[in-house]
Amino acid sequence: MKIESFKCENCGSTYMPNGDLMLCPKCKYPLLPIYNLNFLRGKFKIEKLKNRRPFLWRYWELLPTIKKKNIISLMEGYTPIIESNRVKRKLGVKDLKFKLEYVNPTGSLKDRGSTMLISWLKQLGIKSIADDSSGNAAASISAYSSRAGIKCTIYMPEKTPTSKIVQALLYGAKVLVVAGGRTETAEKILTDMEKGKIYYASHNMSPYFLEGFKTFAYEIVEQLEGKLPDHIIFPVGGGSLFLGAYRGFVEAEEIGWIRHLPKLHIVQPEACNPIVKAYEKRSELVEPVEEKETVAGGLKIVNPPRGRSIMKALFKCNGTAISVKEEEIIEGYLLLAKEGIFAEPTSATVIPALKKLVEDEIIGRDESVLLPITGFGLKDLKTAINIAEKLKQYN
Numbered sequence: 001m002k003i004e005s006f007k008c009e010n011c012g013s014t015y016m017p018n019g020d021l022m023l024c025p026k027c028k029y030p031l032l033p034i035y036n037l038n039f040l041r042g043k044f045k046i047e048k049l050k051n052r053r054p055f056l057w058r059y060w061e062l063l064p065t066i067k068k069k070n071i072i073s074l075m076e077g078y079t080p081i082i083e084s085n086r087v088k089r090k091l092g093v094k095d096l097k098f099k100l101e102y103v104n105p106t107g108s109l110k111d112r113g114s115t116m117l118i119s120w121l122k123q124l125g126i127k128s129i130a131d132d133s134s135g136n137a138a139a140s141i142s143a144y145s146s147r148a149g150i151k152c153t154i155y156m157p158e159k160t161p162t163s164k165i166v167q168a169l170l171y172g173a174k175v176l177v178v179a180g181g182r183t184e185t186a187e188k189i190l191t192d193m194e195k196g197k198i199y200y201a202s203h204n205m206s207p208y209f210l211e212g213f214k215t216f217a218y219e220i221v222e223q224l225e226g227k228l229p230d231h232i233i234f235p236v237g238g239g240s241l242f243l244g245a246y247r248g249f250v251e252a253e254e255i256g257w258i259r260h261l262p263k264l265h266i267v268q269p270e271a272c273n274p275i276v277k278a279y280e281k282r283s284e285l286v287e288p289v290e291e292k293e294t295v296a297g298g299l300k301i302v303n304p305p306r307g308r309s310i311m312k313a314l315f316k317c318n319g320t321a322i323s324v325k326e327e328e329i330i331e332g333y334l335l336l337a338k339e340g341i342f343a344e345p346t347s348a349t350v351i352p353a354l355k356k357l358v359e360d361e362i363i364g365r366d367e368s369v370l371l372p373i374t375g376f377g378l379k380d381l382k383t384a385i386n387i388a389e390k391l392k393q394y395n
C-alpha cells in the first residue's frame, strides 16, 4: 500500500513520503506513515487470504509497498495462538490464550519489524547500516541484514554482557562499544548520523519497523476468525508491538474486518515505568525516568521515543497501564514455564499484570484475554541460570 504522507503526532506536521525520512524535521519526533484505505474498505475480504503462505507478507496489501525481489524474509509472523491450561486455572479466568511470538526466526517479536525495515533499506539500495540495541532487536536486525547482504554495526553500552549480544555477533554484526550507558550510546549514534558517518536504521524510530507489527493484529483477526479477545496485555519498552497492534486493529476496523477494537493494556516493571507514570497523571506527555535495574531487560527504555503516540493509543482504546514488581515477574516466569512456555522475563510481566487487572475488576473473570509471549527464555541466559540455581537449592 502506498504511503500517502508521514505524520508527526507530537507537533501535528505532515510531510510528503520520502524514503529517508525518520524524524520530524521540526521537533525530532519519530514519524508515522499515513495511508488512504478507501480503496480497500469493504472490498478486501479476509477469506481472500486463505491460501497464502503462513508468514506476515500474506498481508502485503496493508503494508508499505516493497517489490517482491527486495523482500528479505525468514518466514516471520503468523505465529501460533494456543489455549492456556494451568495459568488460566491459577488466575481464575475463563478464556486465556497466548500468541507465541518467540516462534519467530530469531526467537523474538522483533523479526516483524526487521523484515519490513531491512526489505525497505534493500529497496533503497543501502549497503551499510547502524542501530543501537543490546537485546532482541540487535539479534534480529543483524540476522536480516546479513541475509540481505547489508553490513550492520550495532552500538552498545560498554557494560553490555556478551550473553546479551551473542546472537548479533554470530549473525555477523560488527559491535561498536560506547563508553557509558544507554544515554551515551544513543547520543554517540545520533552524532555519527548527523556527521554523515553512518546510515542510522533505528528500530525504535523507523516508521517502517513499526509497520511490521500491524500484522500481529491482522493475524489475531484472521486466526481467531473474527472472535476477538476482549483484552490484550502488552509489555511495553519502546512500544513497537503495542503501537503496531493498535494501528493494525484500527485499520482492520476501517476496512470492515472487525466492528470494534479489543482493550489494549500496558505493563511495565516498577523499576522502569515512564508510561505508567504518564497514565496515572492522565497525561499524553511521557517524562523520562531514572535508569534502574530490572529482570525485564527488554523494557528498560527510560524515555520511549514514541511516548506521546503510545499514550494517545492507550487512551483511545480505554486501556490501562500498570506496573509489576521484580518478584512478581519471576513468579510469572515460573508459572509460564509450568505451562510449557519458556519465555524471557520481559514476556513474563504479562502474568502478574493479568492477575492485578482481574483483581481490580478491569478484566472480568468471564471475559477473554490474549497475552503475547514476546521472546524465548534462552535469550536471557544469565537470568535463566540464576533462577535455575535458586530452584536447585530448594529441590
Ligand SMILES: [Zn+2]
Pocket: 008, 009, 010, 011, 012, 013, 024, 025, 026, 027, 028, 029
Ligand atoms: Zn513534529
